[in-house]
Amino acid sequence: MKILVCITHVPDTTSKISFTDGNTKFDKTGVQYIIGPYDDYALARAVELKEQHGGSITVLNVGEAETEPTIRKALAIGADEAIRVNAFPSDAFFVAKQIASVAKEGAYDLILMGRESIDFNGGQVHSMVGELMGLPSVSPVMVLDIEGSTAKIQREIEGGKEFMELDMPFIAGCQEPIAEWKIPNMRGIMSARSKPLQVVDPTDDGVQADVEVFELPPAKEAVKLVDPENLDELVNLLKNEAKVL
Amino acid sequence: MAALAFVELEEGQAKKSSLEAVSYASEVEGSVTAISFGQMADGELDKIGAAGASKVLHVTDEKLATPNIMAYASAISEAMNKEGSNLLVLAKSSLGDPVAARVAIKTNAAMATNVTELPDTSDGFKVKCSIYTGKAFAITRLSSEKKILGLKKNAISIKEDGGTAEVEAFSPATDDGDFKVQVTNREKATGEILLPEADLVVSGGRGLKGPENWGMIEELAKAIGAATGCSKPVSDMEWRPHHEHVGQTGVKVSPSLYIAVGISGAIQHLAGVNSSKCILVINKDEEAPFFKAADYGVVGDAFEIVPKLTEAIKAQQG
Numbered sequence: 242m243k244i245l246v247c248i249t250h251v252p253d254t255t256s257k258i259s260f261t262d263g264n265t266k267f268d269k270t271g272v273q274y275i276i277g278p279y280d281d282y283a284l285a286r287a288v289e290l291k292e293q294h295g296g297s298i299t300v301l302n303v304g305e306a307e308t309e310p311t312i313r314k315a316l317a318i319g320a321d322e323a324i325r326v327n328a329f330p331s332d333a334f335f336v337a338k339q340i341a342s343v344a345k346e347g348a349y350d351l352i353l354m355g356r357e358s359i360d361f362n363g364g365q366v367h368s369m370v371g372e373l374m375g376l377p378s379v380s381p382v383m384v385l386d387i388e389g390s391t392a393k394i395q396r397e398i399e400g401g402k403e404f405m406e407l408d409m410p411f412i413a414g415c416q417e418p419i420a421e422w423k424i425p426n427m428r429g430i431m432s433a434r435s436k437p438l439q440v441v442d443p444t445d446d447g448v449q450a451d452v453e454v455f456e457l458p459p460a461k462e463a464v465k466l467v468d469p470e471n472l473d474e475l476v477n478l479l480k481n482e483a484k485v486l
Numbered sequence: 487m488a489a490l491a492f493v494e495l496e497e498g499q500a501k502k503s504s505l506e507a508v509s510y511a512s513e514v515e516g517s518v519t520a521i522s523f524g525q526m527a528d529g530e531l532d533k534i535g536a537a538g539a540s541k542v543l544h545v546t547d548e549k550l551a552t553p554n555i556m557a558y559a560s561a562i563s564e565a566m567n568k569e570g571s572n573l574l575v576l577a578k579s580s581l582g583d584p585v586a587a588r589v590a591i592k593t594n595a596a597m598a599t600n601v602t603e604l605p606d607t608s609d610g611f612k613v614k615c616s617i618y619t620g621k622a623f624a625i626t627r628l629s630s631e632k633k634i635l636g637l638k639k640n641a642i643s644i645k646e647d648g649g650t651a652e653v654e655a656f657s658p659a660t661d662d663g664d665f666k667v668q669v670t671n672r673e674k675a676t677g678e679i680l681l682p683e684a685d686l687v688v689s690g691g692r693g694l695k696g697p698e699n700w701g702m703i704e705e706l707a708k709a710i711g712a713a714t715g716c717s718k719p720v721s722d723m724e725w726r727p728h729h730e731h732v733g734q735t736g737v738k739v740s741p742s743l744y745i746a747v748g749i750s751g752a753i754q755h756l757a758g759v760n761s762s763k764c765i766l767v768i769n770k771d772e773e774a775p776f777f778k779a780a781d782y783g784v785v786g787d788a789f790e791i792v793p794k795l796t797e798a799i800k801a802q803q804g
């Protein structure tokens with residue numbers, strides 16, 4: 242089974258978010274970058290599926306050279322080879338086109354990625370890739386099992402889940418509890434250094450959604466503490482001051 | 487030319503977030519056509535009309551009665567063409583998101599998601615999108631002629647004086663290729679208030695010690711008509727179902743009131759709740775980080791405070 246896992250290179254979930262250059266650029270100072278947590282689930286499941294069914298894992302990132310340590314980490318976790326499309330991932334449409342173009346070349350059985358990136362939270366790329374390739378896409382996937390050429394999937398919906406079956410190839414946007422995050426071991430880290438990482442040029446497709454400026458939410462006022470012995474006052478505040486009850 | 491709004495029906499009823507989409511489209515474009523699939527309960531047409539739509543394209547084809555992402559995307563693209571719509575508005579959801587992304591490719595539209603307010607059209611078309619899981623916003627310019635907007639909850643309030651909508655039966659072309667995914671079963675909590683739609687949320691964390699202690703959370707929720715949520719460790723330990731998990735890697739909520747009980751307020755949890763209008767934190771540790779993100783707080787033992795709070799609320803309800 243040939244699996245393609247698409248990963249994002251994003252600020253750690255504990256990062257302080259701030260901007261520079263008149264709020265037009267993300268401030269990378271002191272920020273640690275990681276594999277997107279949802280992509281990390283996709284990768285972990287890919288490693289398990291390879292253990293069960295054999296095959297190979299290719300990891301793909303659309304990003305500039307700075308993302309290579311993140312890609313190497315994915316190789317250390319268990320991907321066999323990597324492709325980096327050398328371009329800034331400007332919007333979902335652009336990224337989806339790059340992924341679809343790599344995926345068409347590789348004839349993968351399964352294309353996995355996270356349900357969304359944790360920087361722009363768009364959650365659009367898997368469906369766009371599916372549409373571009375004329376394939377089904379399913380997200381957010383919590384259970385993914387393969388039997389022969391068929392997949393059995395559980396997808397989360399509001400207040401519950403959907404059980405589905407479909408034939409490979411398809412695209413899945415993953416989330417927990419599809420697998421547990423894998424931490425690279427020493428052997429993985431050593432071997433990752435020599436695994437192939439191919440850099441390819443982007444197809445020159447335009448961007449449709451362009452961020453002009455960033456904003457931060459207004460600072461929160463200090464909390465109003467209410468005495469646990471005076472909960473009537475709390476109810477009163479919620480009703481008459483905040484007007485939320 | 488009318489804007490198109492996708493109205494999801496949940497057991498025949500228009501979802502509140504979908505009615506927000508109708509009202510949003512009507513503010514932007516004036517004239518709105520809604521599109522809905524499957525059985526529609528009595529009175530829903532009036533609500534959709536009041537929210538701002540003058541017409542509802544109603545798809546009653548049996549094959550499309552249950553949600554099908556690819557087929558709905560095809561149908562909605564066809565409807566956009568038919569209506570000459572340059573704008574599609576829908577609410578973010580497990581159905582709306584993938585449908586919108588596919589329609590964007592089919593119609594060559596520019597798409598923005600997590601939109602939090604009406605667009606700025608003074609110079610082109612710019613929308614404000616929530617990013618970094620609510621920690622920032624991106625003012626995003628959409629340049630294509632066709633545009634698709636996925637709304638975050640509470641981007642706009644639902645109109646009640648729009649008008650009346652007429653129904654038009656719509657039978658979109660169906661393509662076998664759109665039926666490759668076979669939904670074998672659907673498990674859904676019934677009768678509960680759905681977390682992503684909820685206006686009030688009561689959430690519990692590890693501080694509650696075990697699933698057997700959720701009774702008081704459910705009672706508080708019931709007293710105010712709230713949905714229940716939880717922190718990630720709580721769903722990881724299976725004290726609560728996964729679809730209640732709130733935060734960076736779970737459901738993002740934006741209710742008017744979020745009540746957090748025995749949750750420390752880790753940054754990944756806050757990421758899912760920071761667009762709530764008002765936050766009340768109940769925690770025995772006055773140093774808990776959640777108090778920094780809260781509007782109101784009570785420092786003390788949840789096992790004493792929560793039942794008392796429920797009583798106080800019931801007393802004031804009379």
Ligand SMILES: Cc1cc2nc3c(=O)[nH]c(=O)nc-3n(C[C@H](O)[C@H](O)[C@H](O)COP(=O)(O)OP(=O)(O)OC[C@H]3O[C@@H](n4cnc5c(N)ncnc54)[C@H](O)[C@@H]3O)c2cc1C
Nearest residue numbers: 691692693717718733734735748749750754755770771788
């Ligand atoms: C990549 C990543 C993603 C994550 N995503 C999420 C996410 O989406 N959502 C999420 O929630 N977490 C997420 N986490 C986990 C997060 O970091 C915290 O570990 C988690 O939120 C803590 O849950 P908690 O507050 O319930 O538990 P704890 O941190 O253990 O807090 C329990 C709290 O209960 C209080 N308490 C104890 N007893 C009582 C009592 N009797 N009365 C009142 N208060 C009491 C304590 O003072 C404490 O503040 C993520 C972590 C990572 C690394």
